[in-house]
Structure formats: C-alpha cells, structure tokens
Amino acid sequence: MNEKFDAIVVGAGPAGNSAAYTLAKAGMKVLQLERGETPGSKNVQGAILYSDALERIIPDFRDDAPLERHLLEQRMWILDDESYVGNTYRSDAFNKPPYNRYTIIRTQFDKWFSGKVQEAGAMVISETTVTDLHMDGNRVVGVKTDRTGGSVYADVVILADGVNSLLAKKAGFHPELRPKDVALAVKEIHFLPEETIDSRFNVSANAGVVIEMAGKITNGMVGTGFLYTNRESLTIGIGCLLSDFRKHGIAPYALLDKMKDHPAIRPLIEGGTMKEYTAHLIPEGGYHAVPPLYGDGWMIVGDAAMFVNSVHREGSNLAMTTGRLAAETMIELTADDKPMTAKNLARYHEKVKTSFVMKDLKKYKDMPKVLENNPQFFTAYPELLNRAAHELLTVDGVEKKAKERSIRRSFVKSRSWTGLMGDAVKLWRAFQ
Amino acid sequence: MNDNTAAPPDKKPVRRRKLELDPRLAAYTGVWVFVEHERGLVHPVSRELLGEGRKLADILGVELAGVVLAAPGDVARGFCDEAISYGADLCYLVEDPVLAEYRNQPYTAGMTGLVNAYQPEILLLGATTLGRDLAGSVATTLRTGLTADCTELNIDLENRSLAATRPTFGGSLLCTIVTRNYRPQMATVRPRVMAMPEPDTTRTGRIVEHSLGLVESDIATKLLEFIPDDRRDKANLPFADIIVAGGRGLKRPENFQMIWDLAKVLGAEVGATRPVVQAGWVSADRQVGQSGKTVRPNLYIAVGISGAIQHRVGMEASDVIVAVNEDPNAPIFDFATYGIVGNAIQIVPALTNAFRQHLTTARLAG
Amino acid sequence: MHTVVCIKQVPDSAQIRVHPVTNTIMRQGVPAIVNPYDLYALEEALRLKDRYGGRITVLCMGPPQAEAALRKALSFGADDAILLTDRAFAGADTLATSYALAAAIARIREDMPVDLVFAGKQTIDGDTAQVGPGIATRLGLQLLTYVSAVGEVDPENRRIIVQRRAEGGVQVLETALPCLITVLEGLNEMRFATMADMFRAARHPLTVWDREAAGIEDITKIGLKGSPTVVSKVFAPRPRTTRAELIEAQSGQPNDLADTLLAKLFTKHPQLGRQIVRRSS
Numbered sequence A: 001m002n003e004k005f006d007a008i009v010v011g012a013g014p015a016g017n018s019a020a021y022t023l024a025k026a027g028m029k030v031l032q033l034e035r036g037e038t039p040g041s042k043n044v045q046g047a048i049l050y051s052d053a054l055e056r057i058i059p060d061f062r063d064d065a066p067l068e069r070h071l072l073e074q075r076m077w078i079l080d081d082e083s084y085v086g087n088t089y090r091s092d093a094f095n096k097p098p099y100n101r102y103t104i105i106r107t108q109f110d111k112w113f114s115g116k117v118q119e120a121g122a123m124v125i126s127e128t129t130v131t132d133l134h135m136d137g138n139r140v141v142g143v144k145t146d147r148t149g150g151s152v153y154a155d156v157v158i159l160a161d162g163v164n165s166l167l168a169k170k171a172g173f174h175p176e177l178r179p180k181d182v183a184l185a186v187k188e189i190h191f192l193p194e195e196t197i198d199s200r201f202n203v204s205a206n207a208g209v210v211i212e213m214a215g216k217i218t219n220g221m222v223g224t225g226f227l228y229t230n231r232e233s234l235t236i237g238i239g240c241l242l243s244d245f246r247k248h249g250i251a252p253y254a255l256l257d258k259m260k261d262h263p264a265i266r267p268l269i270e271g272g273t274m275k276e277y278t279a280h281l282i283p284e285g286g287y288h289a290v291p292p293l294y295g296d297g298w299m300i301v302g303d304a305a306m307f308v309n310s311v312h313r314e315g316s317n318l319a320m321t322t323g324r325l326a327a328e329t330m331i332e333l334t335a336d337d338k339p340m341t342a343k344n345l346a347r348y349h350e351k352v353k354t355s356f357v358m359k360d361l362k363k364y365k366d367m368p369k370v371l372e373n374n375p376q377f378f379t380a381y382p383e384l385l386n387r388a389a390h391e392l393l394t395v396d397g398v399e400k401k402a403k404e405r406s407i408r409r410s411f412v413k414s415r416s417w418t419g420l421m422g423d424a425v426k427l428w429r430a431f432q
Numbered sequence B: 001m002n003d004n005t006a007a008p009p010d011k012k013p014v015r016r017r018k019l020e021l022d023p024r025l026a027a028y029t030g031v032w033v034f035v036e037h038e039r040g041l042v043h044p045v046s047r048e049l050l051g052e053g054r055k056l057a058d059i060l061g062v063e064l065a066g067v068v069l070a071a072p073g074d075v076a077r078g079f080c081d082e083a084i085s086y087g088a089d090l091c092y093l094v095e096d097p098v099l100a101e102y103r104n105q106p107y108t109a110g111m112t113g114l115v116n117a118y119q120p121e122i123l124l125l126g127a128t129t130l131g132r133d134l135a136g137s138v139a140t141t142l143r144t145g146l147t148a149d150c151t152e153l154n155i156d157l158e159n160r161s162l163a164a165t166r167p168t169f170g171g172s173l174l175c176t177i178v179t180r181n182y183r184p185q186m187a188t189v190r191p192r193v194m195a196m197p198e199p200d201t202t203r204t205g206r207i208v209e210h211s212l213g214l215v216e217s218d219i220a221t222k223l224l225e226f227i228p229d230d231r232r233d234k235a236n237l238p239f240a241d242i243i244v245a246g247g248r249g250l251k252r253p254e255n256f257q258m259i260w261d262l263a264k265v266l267g268a269e270v271g272a273t274r275p276v277v278q279a280g281w282v283s284a285d286r287q288v289g290q291s292g293k294t295v296r297p298n299l300y301i302a303v304g305i306s307g308a309i310q311h312r313v314g315m316e317a318s319d320v321i322v323a324v325n326e327d328p329n330a331p332i333f334d335f336a337t338y339g340i341v342g343n344a345i346q347i348v349p350a351l352t353n354a355f356r357q358h359l360t361t362a363r364l365a366g
Numbered sequence C: 001m002h003t004v005v006c007i008k009q010v011p012d013s014a015q016i017r018v019h020p021v022t023n024t025i026m027r028q029g030v031p032a033i034v035n036p037y038d039l040y041a042l043e044e045a046l047r048l049k050d051r052y053g054g055r056i057t058v059l060c061m062g063p064p065q066a067e068a069a070l071r072k073a074l075s076f077g078a079d080d081a082i083l084l085t086d087r088a089f090a091g092a093d094t095l096a097t098s099y100a101l102a103a104a105i106a107r108i109r110e111d112m113p114v115d116l117v118f119a120g121k122q123t124i125d126g127d128t129a130q131v132g133p134g135i136a137t138r139l140g141l142q143l144l145t146y147v148s149a150v151g152e153v154d155p156e157n158r159r160i161i162v163q164r165r166a167e168g169g170v171q172v173l174e175t176a177l178p179c180l181i182t183v184l185e186g187l188n189e190m191r192f193a194t195m196a197d198m199f200r201a202a203r204h205p206l207t208v209w210d211r212e213a214a215g216i217e218d219i220t221k222i223g224l225k226g227s228p229t230v231v232s233k234v235f236a237p238r239p240r241t242t243r244a245e246l247i248e249a250q251s252g253q254p255n256d257l258a259d260t261l262l263a264k265l266f267t268k269h270p271q272l273g274r275q276i277v278r279r280s281s
Ligand SMILES: Cc1cc2nc3c(=O)[nH]c(=O)nc-3n(C[C@H](O)[C@H](O)[C@H](O)COP(=O)(O)OP(=O)(O)OC[C@H]3O[C@@H](n4cnc5c(N)ncnc54)[C@H](O)[C@@H]3O)c2cc1C
Pocket: A010, A011, A012, A013, A014, A015, A016, A017, A033, A034, A035, A036, A040, A042, A043, A047, A048, A049, A050, A128, A129, A130, A131, A160, A161, A162, A163, A166, A167, A185, A186, A187, A237, A239, A280, A281, A282, A301, A302, A303, A304, A307, A308, A313, A314, A315, A316, A317, A319
C-alpha cells in the first residue's frame, strides 16, 4: 500500500515526542512508531524533568502534565559502608512557581506527551517495532516494521529509538556501543503514603527531594546512586558502567539490594511496597561518543545519539531539545523548499552545536575517562572523607589539631601527596 | 457490582443508613439455596451453601429452603431429602422433563417462577459455571442485585440485609456489598470457601412442588451431546487434600516431572501457575488462582512459585503451605507456613526421597 | 452476519497496588488494557467473519479514554466501533451496565440486525461474569456462557452449534440466532494486525454515543441510580499469617533440609501427618 509521510519518527520517548509534536504542530504529516504497548509502557520508572526544555516545546505544560513533586532540596552524599558525609541545598526560591524541576513517573508522563502529539495531528502507532531502514542508495527513504505489509515511506526518518539504537547500528550510522560508554542503571519504585514521604523528607505540599549518592555503594565501580521522591512513591536506583559490572562480576540488583540496606538509606524506604524493577542503559560516553547526527533523509536525536550529560544526570532535557531542533530543521527546510539531503540537514548539527547540549557535553568531555581511570574516587575517597568526618565529630578528649594531623596522614597514606594533587588537578580539568 | 466494585475505592463507601424497605419487598422472607446438580450428582458447593444458609436463616429467624429443579423421578426427591439433611427446613421442587439437563432458559424460568411465587429475601447459588450462568439471568429477569463470587456472607442486623464480601481487582482488595431496595438479595459463592457441614439424616422437612409451564418446543437451545471429562487424567484440584504445584521457577518443562514424582509419592494432585499452563507444560485444568481453580487442601507445596496475588487468591486458604523458592524475598514467603530457600531442582528430589522413606517406615511400623 | 462484541477497558490488575493506609486503589502508572477475556471473544468473532463474512461492531462503555481499547479492536479487524460514554453511566453495577449495553445494542440493531453478541467470560476488575447474561436476558437472546468452541453456524436456518464448559464435562448445544456467547480463555490466539489495519484503525472515525444517542430515556435504570448493589466497605485482605518459618539445616544440604521439614510437618501437624500416611498406603 506504500503509505508516504513527510516524516517518520521512530520511538515515543521524550526525544521522539518532542520531534513529532513540533513537526505535527507545524502541519507536517507525521507518523510515529513505538514498539511498546503504549508510549511510555516500557519506561515505568520515576525521573527528573527539567522544565526549560519542555517549556520551549509546550509552554503551558504545567496545566495538565502529570508532575509528581517539584524539587525543593538537593542532597549529595558520599557514602562509606555505614556512614555518609554530605551537603544539602534547599532554597525557598525553588518553592515558587514556575518550578524548575519536577519528579515524574515516565509511564504517565510519556503517555501524556503522546496525547499531545496526537492532538497536534501526528499518527501514533504503538506495538510496532521498526526493524530496518529502507534505503535508496545512501538515502533513507522509509522504514520496515515487524507487521505484515509493514513498509512505510517518508522524506525524513528521525531516529529517536533510545540508547543502543539498533537501527542506527544496522544502517552503519553508529558503531557498536562500547561497554565503557554506557552505564547500566537499575531502579525500583517503592510505594509509601504521601504523608509518610512528606514527614520523612521534611517537605510538604508537593515539594520533593533528590539525593545523589556516590561512594562505596558502587563497590569501586564508576557510578552513582540516586533517590527521588514522587508523590506517593520513591524512586531508588544505582548505575555503573557496563564494563565495570562485567569486570567485577557483580549483579546489578545485588548492588541495589546492598545499597537499600545502607543504614542511611534503609530508614528512608522502610515500609514501602516495591513495585517496579527496571534496568536500563544510559549512554555515558559523552562528547567523544556522539555519532554523526544526520545524513541523506535522516537525523538522530536523544539517547540514540548519546546525548546524556552524565555528570549532571541530565538526559531527557537533551533528548527533548535535540528532538525539537531536528524538527525545526525540517520545518525550516520545508519552508525554504529545500530537499532533505545530508547537505541541508547539516543545519541540525549546527543547531545542536550552538545549543547547551553540545556545549555541556564538550565541557565534560574528559570526565568519563578520568573517572574510569581513577577508581580511587569511588573507593578510597569516600572512605577517607567519612573517616575524617568521624574523627572530627567524635568528642573524645583528643585535641582538634591532632585530629587534623591524623586525617591528613590517612589521606596521604592511602593516596600519596602526588596522587592527591594529581587527582585534584584531574577532576578540576574535567570540570573546566 | 461491576463498576461499583471497580470504582468505589476512589469514592467514599456509602454510609450505612437504616434501610426503609419498600413494604412490597418486606414481604420477602426466608433464605434459599439453589441445589445444583449435574449428571445425577449434587455439587458439593450446594451442601456448603446449605450449611452457610442455615447460619444466615438462624440469625434472621427465618426458614432455610433448598431449591431443586430437575427431571421428574426419585433422584429429584433424593436431592430434596439431602438438602433437608444438610440443614434445610423445606425444599421447593420443580419437576419437568425439560429440566433434565441444564439449559439457561428453562432453569431461569423455573427459578424466577419460584421466586415470584414464594418470595425469598436471600437466594444463594454456587459460583460454578452453572450457578453463574443461571444467577446472571435470574437477577436480570427479577431486576434485582447480585453479588458474584463471594467468599464471605453476613447479615447486617440493623436492616436485615445480606452483606456479601468478595475479592475484587484480582484479589488485591475485598469489598462488602449490600443490595439496597431490591429483593431477593442474590449472591453466588465460590466453592470450597464455606465449611462443609455434617449431614443429619434424621432431619425432616416439607417438600413444596411447583410447576414450570414450559414445553420442549418453547426452548430454543437443544443439548446435542454431553462429553464427560476423561476421568483418568482429569485433574480434580478443588477437592484435593494435598496439592504439589510448580511454577516458572522450574525453568524447563522436563523439570516439571519432579512435581509429578513428588505428587505420586504423596498421592497428591498436581497444580501449576498460569505461566506454566500457558507454556503448555500442564493442562489448563491444573491452573490454580484467580483465573484458575480455587483450592483448599490440607497441604499445598508450592515449588518455584513467586506467590503473585493472582495465584495467591486461589490457594491461600490451604491449611499448611510449604514454599520452595530460591529467592528469600519471594512474596510466597510472606504467607506460606514453611519456607525452604533453595534451588528447587535439588530440593524437590530430596523431598520426594525423604517422604518416600518416611512413608515406607511408617507403613512398616503401622 | 452482524456480530457485536462487547469489550471493556480495565486497569491491568497485575499492576494494581492498594494504598496501605486508605485501602484505595493506587492507579498511578497502572496501564489500561483491553480486558484480556474480551480479546478471545473478539478473535472468535473475527474467525466467524473469516468463515461466513459479515460485519463486526465493537461496543464499549467507559470513559473517553476507552477509545484506545476500541482502536485496538479496530486494528484487529472490527469494522465499526461505538463508545458509550456519559457521566450518567458512572457507578453502574452489573444490572445497570447490562441495561445500558443492551440499550445500545438495541439501538445498533435498528440500523442493522444483530445475529450474534460476544462478551468475555468476565472482566479482570469486576470479575463478575454477569454482564453477558444480563445483556442476553434483557434483549431476549439465547445465552451461551463459558463457550469453549464455536462450531457450525447455519445462517440460513439461523442456528449455531457450540461447546459449553459445564461441571464435569462439555455440553454440545445447538441454539437459535440471535444469541449471546461468552467465551472461555484460551480457545484461540489473537491475530497480529497488519500495518494497513493499524492505519485503518488510527484513521477510523469512532462513533461516540451518550445516553440520549443510545436511546436511553429512563435515567433511573443507569449509573448509580440503576444499581441495586452498593459497596458498603472496601478493605485489604487479612494477611494469612506472619511470614513463613524458614527451614534451615546446618549443612544446608537438600537432604537435611528435607528431613527438617518432614520432622516439622509430622510433629507439628499430626493430623496432616496421619493423613499423608493413610493416603499413601
Ligand atoms: C535509571 C535512569 C535514570 C535517569 N534519570 C534521568 C533524570 O532524572 N533526568 C533526565 O533528564 N534523564 C534521566 N535519564 C535519562 C533519560 O531517561 C534519557 O535520556 C531519555 O529517556 C532519552 O529519551 P529518548 O527519547 O532519546 O529515548 P527513550 O526514552 O529511551 O525512548 C526511546 C523509545 O523508542 C522506542 N523504540 C526503541 N527501538 C524502537 C524500534 N526499533 N521501533 C520502535 N520503537 C522503538 C522505545 O520503546 C522507547 O519508547 C535517566 C536514565 C536512566 C536509565
């Protein structure tokens, strides 16, 4: 039957939805294909939504989007086996609308977003997996799906199929993912009554807390843990480089179980009923791992293009932004009556380069390597920091100066002066 | 109670208020139990219901009646006598050749005819395929309320109403339902949830006969044939005393043989979870749970079963539950009596051996 | 042949949670699906259509979101879809639900006679299995519940043969059209829609009927008003006991674990022990 559309968007995550919405709003004939039962059905977990990226697409999203809690407080914990040192930032400025960040439950959020996409006029078809791209020479002209009679054609195919984009790999746009460029994250949702969460986290009226965690919980692997408050549940999870999981032979869920048992964390989740357990990959390769972003008849957006800022745990905002930029590129070319060739679609790359997306990735381009090559950040330091805190806070008749000396000695003993200096420099450079 | 049960968790349950029953309906009195029979046998659920109905009738201070719809003959009379021995004060009997085999239309006509003539306040049926078929059309014909698949019945003495409790949302919740200004109050009750009473053959009672007024040519549905289940391989889970059940934790169909082996030594029935049935390892009549059978054995051995709520609702009334699961956090351990944390592939053969040895010794000794 | 299939959109009960304090259902993130039993009914209707031709209309009473369920049915091959939606239907029990659905079917057959109505065995949220029988009774259709196989249909003489699950066996029944059939699970497997069907389903205009459009005048028969049964209490199941007593053996060996368990069973539950011994001899 050979249906033809202006654009086919593969995937209905934040990237695909942003692209499809923006295109459909501009009157393009859009088909969006999603392999899950419904948009979002595969993404059950909670996450953080950064308002800015969405505001640029749906300015009044707050009117009806399913938002859990706006974030009032951010905690950062460095954990040892039975203690943590940490800092907290809480500001009432975060407690005033329009809020800057929210916790969301992805299933609901994605479903809502997809509703907007459909209202805007795109055709959204679920339970349909795109299995391959239709090529005409070097040019992408459509997609093949797993359904009978499943070929569909379009001027542009936007790949928004998430991390580990099989399509891009198949088409040779993208090399095989390297285990050290992806983190494997496991998450659970624990249900607790709203009042319990409010009192346990010292918040009220839909305000929420994020706790970022690093240290011994990752067993020396490069990674972090996190805990978010949703309205009636907590999202808790931990992620480490896939290569590290392999090297250390640790099962991800065992790591999460151990983390949940940490004396600082256990009381926070106590009494909850665990419901969802999910594992998902996060692209962490950063700047160096970003593949070519466009070609004849195609663009790639979101996680599929490795757009994740692992240092700041941002992903969905990069996904939405790149989805929007790809769509805007296409809209502009159509207005200028230009064909969707690689040469013309290069404009998408330009847009990404001048946006915060690429600038941020570039800023932290060396971070993955630094962390990967310096396991002491995840082993020795958490221990030393916690020991230092313990030493300083134990009132036992020892004079403070002696305590400081002993702390200094233990740092030097475990890392040596040059090591300490080197680490500081490395980290500072990575953050520059 | 369809959407009523589905929706109310969001609403506030209605406040109990004193019910001013329409005087026409206040004339409805007595508790009735439909005596279900097929192929010459009374379904055990009817006996359970007579026991339960007796209790309700005593609380209300009214009579308990059995209802027998059957082809004319001694068998039908025997069913009435049996109902009385299980606690009924009287039995309504409709005898007619068209009632020989269950069909919805004549049975609905028979039942609604009786209700309209003798006006009971409560009518109970077993939640079997027959009972649920009949109850649905009787309640609709009478335009009254019906609470399906109940697991508990009580009388709210304040207004003499039947408070029927049933699982909803696959057993995640229970809800109690009352029928407002309608009579009779109807309920179907799951087999094996009410206790089986002891019959008292010395009891006597009246038999009230009523006619049907239908002839065969009035009835559109004809029974061409009855294919009895092949007895030899037929699972009879609901009445098994011991059940050994296996789940997906057995990993492979070959491994399910261990369940059969253990069951054989114990003289037990074999049960299974839905995924195992869907994978075709065992036949569908062995599925225990919400969409399978409700069982109530003295001993239930659950092997490689996580204990999902849909499975749990079908077996948690078992007296003793033994669970074998390699995951110490499996939900089954939340409600089993005994748990063994370990690999089923090793534990089950060891159990089979241990039982075999124990039983051999016991036999020799005894 | 014109077949009406009744489908309901339900929350996936496998993912339902109960609020530990208020005992209310937490719908957060619980996906809505087509009642799984209704898909067997739909597939059976589709197979009859494959054999005898005709049209299939799917009918669903529910909130506007239930559109998704109807679109799904369309993608499998239903020809038309009707969404029965009105605030006045809210809070309906089975009597009121079957009244509304029967009224809608009566309205449907004004445009085109209906030969068969299919319903699922039961829903997974209500679990009542009553709506099917209720519709049949109201419309005066022959009722065939728990059907495990649909056999020959003779459209000429308006007869149909089915197998119906009964206690202890299967009834082979012949009846007159029009009739209502509720089907058992597992009697077929749902087909996989083609891409063309997906496009057709996405583009198909749904018919949406409110109370009036369905020709329902008497509002005392629908929704909460038309429902004789009311929920007086909702509560969580009492936990069976406390957690299982874990059987342990010093060696951790399967044999020792088995022996420890047997010792427990036979000493702590002497009656059960005696029964086991009796059965095996
Ligand atoms: C544990 C974890 C925590 C995170 N926390 C945050 C956070 O707090 N804040 C944040 O901003 N980001 C977070 N991220 C990152 C964020 O989730 C991703 O960056 C974002 O989802 C990327 O969006 P996307 O649309 O590119 O991909 P996805 O959301 O992965 O969507 C891809 C979609 O494509 C579909 N699909 C894939 N292949 C095919 C195919 N062949 N045919 C059809 N459909 C297909 C998939 O089913 C999926 O729906 C987190 C990630 C993880 C794993």
